[in-house]
Amino acid sequence: MRREDLPDLLAFSVVAEQGSFRGAASKLGLSPSALSHAVRRLEDQLGAALLHRTTRSVAPTEAGARFLRILQPALNDIDRALLDLADTSGRIAGHVRINAHRNAAELLVLPRLGTLQKDHPEIVVELSIDEGLTDIVAEGFDVGIRIGERLAEDVVAVRLSPDHQTAVVAAPSYLAEMGTPDTPDDLQRHRCIGYRFVTSRRLFVWRFAEGDREFEAHLEPSLIVDDVQMSQRAAMLGLGLAFVPRDAVEDQLQAGQLVEVLQRWSVTMPGDFLYYPSRRTLSLAARTVIDLLRKRGD
Template sequence: MPKGQFNDLLWFLAVAEERSFTRAAAKLGIAQSTLSHTIKRLETQMGIRLLTRTTRNVVPTEAGERLRQTLAPRVEEIEAEIALLTELRDKPAGTIRITLSDHALQSYVWPKLRPVLLEYPAIKLELNIDNGFRNIVEEGFDAGVRLGESVEKDMIAVRIGPDWRLVAVASPGYLKMHPAPGHPEELIGHNCINHRHLRAGGLYAWEFEKDGQDLRVRVDGQLAFNSSHAMIDAALNGYGIAYIPEDTVVQHIAAGDLVQILDDWSPFFAGYFIYYPSRRQNLPAFRVIVDALRYAG
């Protein structure tokens, strides 16, 4: 490999992943013209076009995509090994990226990690809220948080919270105008506040269970959100029935601002787990995060 070509490959990888010379140049801290010239030189040296440039974006060619897939995991391994050198420092350091839902963040992750960041100021934390499922390896995350039933088998998984359930709630004002349903199928006639969930392929079908009978109900209504907090606000303001994690509305129920319905139909779900590839577990900063989140039972 000619001297300096390794850097050229790293710059190519940045463009291929960002799909933009502008974003890649900003990420690398170099001029866009310098980056463009370097990629052209690399393509000339290799004798093959690696990127297709359009007016709107940059897309790897077949050869470019093959090179990206070859480079990415090896660069990640090098970065992981370099990060291990932080063990020589007094305290763990580095950036940890985690993808998770808003409920997992607010109820389990952020409350436990607040004191950690004060104790370890050299640890940087990026928490990406996404209610869909992300490929953490391909998308550059160190870990993800999901319900136990949804974690891939090839990942290491550590429980971070107890089992929990969704509960159906509505405001007293809404129930005064619309009598509470006694059975999940009666939700069809109600204005329900939907939850857009990528895993469900769109709108989440509400899951119920009683006496061994599993039931899924596709509800309809005026509103749909991908945030449980917005759903709670809509329910509090009388827009309909919401199906919400119980811990997020227990205070509203106790205060009488929301009324719980269909309680005997609300099943428990396996609690949240943080999951990650095996090579992440040896990074000092990552071990601090996992240990802080670990559920003691």
């Protein structure tokens, strides 16, 4: 291998890690066709097929897996050398891609970016809003932010927020028209705003607590959305009752735009966690962003 082959070696390694040319292209800032040519060039030079390619997935061949076991430690050594050099120089730069649900992006990420821009102006953050369960590795993200109960296995998780308290909220105009529910059973006589998960397409089930017992309310929503912010907005417009994390609507409650009902039946839900695959070597820029966000959760 020659030094000029290093880009092709990196291309093969990242495509194998991401499991797709599209994810690798996003991570490396190249086009999928450029990566395909790089891997093909490497395969021609070695005289062996390194990747199985189908229309749906990419995976190493037996020869590719053997080669990757030899190649990956060397690339990790280069990564560590570059990180050590960056640590020594004091310059931290790079592109960090974060995948987060909307409330986490608004409440946990955006408020911290001013400090990041001031302290590390050469770090570029790309924030993607996603209410689904995107595979952050396949899509080329460095880190994701999800509610604790929705985390995948085999990840490093960093808590960013305390557990959430739920709230059922409505606009004053809706309550004036329809009355205030006194118990969860009363919801059957009210217009409720349902939330549908983007990935599974399941409807979110409203949960309540009475003492130590938790139970579910099976409702027929009059409006269904797949965006939490849209649910809050619909409630503010008087379209019905919404089931939301209380911290997400704190400002609207303080301003009187929303009113909380059924407060004594509120339940606790897991907080938000930043996560990344345990097998991934993080760039210094990504580590810096994680450390900054972690301070919010401490």
